Amino acid sequence: MPSWLPSIPYSPAGEGYWSPVTSTLNWCEEDYYATVYAAEIVNTLTNLLFQFLAFKGIFNCLRHGHDTIFLVTFVGYFLVGTGSFLFHATLKYPMQLVDELSMIYTTCLMFYATFSHKKSRKTSLIIAFSLIGLAVFITAYYHYLQDPVFHQNMYALLTAIVLFRSIYIMEVNMRPTLRRRREVHKAIEGRQGSTGEQERCDDRDARILRNMWIMVTFGLSIFLGGFGIWTLDNVYCSTLRRWRREIGLPWGVLLEGHGWWHLMTGLGAYFYITWGIWLRHCLDGEQDLYELRWPSSFTSLPIILRAGGGEARLNGSVVQRVEAEAEQRPRQRNGALKASLDKKEL
Incomplete structure (x- = not known):
């Protein structure tokens, strides 16, 4: 390594407190x-990120009223870390x-959240017990085999x-649903001679789907980049160990692929669970009640919060007013449409 770059030599690997x-x-x-x-100091400490993001997700679920299944998923995410x-x-x-098994269980929670949405109680119970x-x-089978490849394949x-399945829901279920909603809304607004609300909904839905894909x-x-680095770590382990000892600490830490x-x-x-929360709100027709907060792709993490941010959670009247307005608009449009049709019949 360059002589001007200070480093500390690696100590010999050996036995420790938890041996063998x-x-x-x-x-x-x-x-x-x-x-x-x-035993593995870098592989140990890098899991602190899981715990930090888990607490962040749990706090956001409690503060902004996301579905309980996502709160439980973030608890599982914490257990993974x-x-x-x-x-x-x-x-x-x-x-x-x-x-390893907490990874399986947390994924099963997301599986349930994805496949049980808007299903009957009977179907949801069947999915849960399955x-x-x-x-x-x-x-049981993994404990019997003790073969990590089986766990990795199942995960x-x-x-x-x-x-x-989530992508399918977003593209095949959610997008046509929004399109049908817009078409009905356009027909109603057209009879009233107003297109402002229609344009707003069109812009909102296009922006939501674009940001979801981002x-x-x-x-x-x-995720796939991390998997690729881990694969290189497994294949070229002996070479990486030699390089680490040549460059010394702390620089050798950067070559710890796992x-x-x-x-x-x-x-x-974290990105996937957050996307799942946002997708659930959109499928429930709550696009005007929740929003994505993600100022920068590389310097911040996305969160889903109630429209108006944290204040909406603290001030219940704001949320109630927005919900009431969202419920009232369809009634007003339908009433105006019915009145217009009755007038034509007369």
Whole structure:
């Protein structure tokens, strides 16, 4: 490494407080080179991002009144980060199960949120018990096999199903629904001779769908980028370990691929859950009650909040007024249309 760049030599890898290793996986980061209390210090500390984003999501759900299923999902997201923290700190098999199975369970929560929306109580219960049965099967079979490839394949499959189902809902269900709404609204407004509200709704819906796709693309790119770095970390582990020791600390930390996987998948998962919250509100026809707050793609994180921001949560009369106006507009239009038709008949 350049002589002008200060560095600290790596200590030899060895035994630590949690030795011996009992997990079926041991990552490319060397064990106990920085402290005896954490087997993989970088892989351990990068999970703090999961916990920070989980608290951020839980706070936003409570403050802005998002559906309970997303609150529970963020709790599961917190458990994923906590389980991964404990797993990489100890490299113990029970902590490995906490880490990996919490990923499956949290994905099952998003699966339920995606597939049960606007379904009958009976159908929702069938979906819920089916997912519970699936989670129990994956848990038991994975514990029997103790093969990480099985877990990775099941996690990837569930994640892909939920992602493509959400995109399907957004494009095939939500977009035609909004279009039909606009067509009916246009016919009513046309008879009244007013197009201002129609233009506003058109602009709003086009902006929402465009921003949704930006969020999906951004989050998915981060997630897949993290997966790519993790793959390189596995394939070129011996080379990366040699490079780390050559450049020393703290610069060698930048070559910890699994740590980058934690950071990037944590962000990608947060983007996906936030998108799910926004999609749910739009499917419920609440586009005027909730809005996306995302000032910058690279320096801030997106959140979904009530129109007017946090004040709307504190001032219930504001929310009630907006909801009442949203409910009243269709009644007024329908009443005006009926009066107009009655007049023509007379």
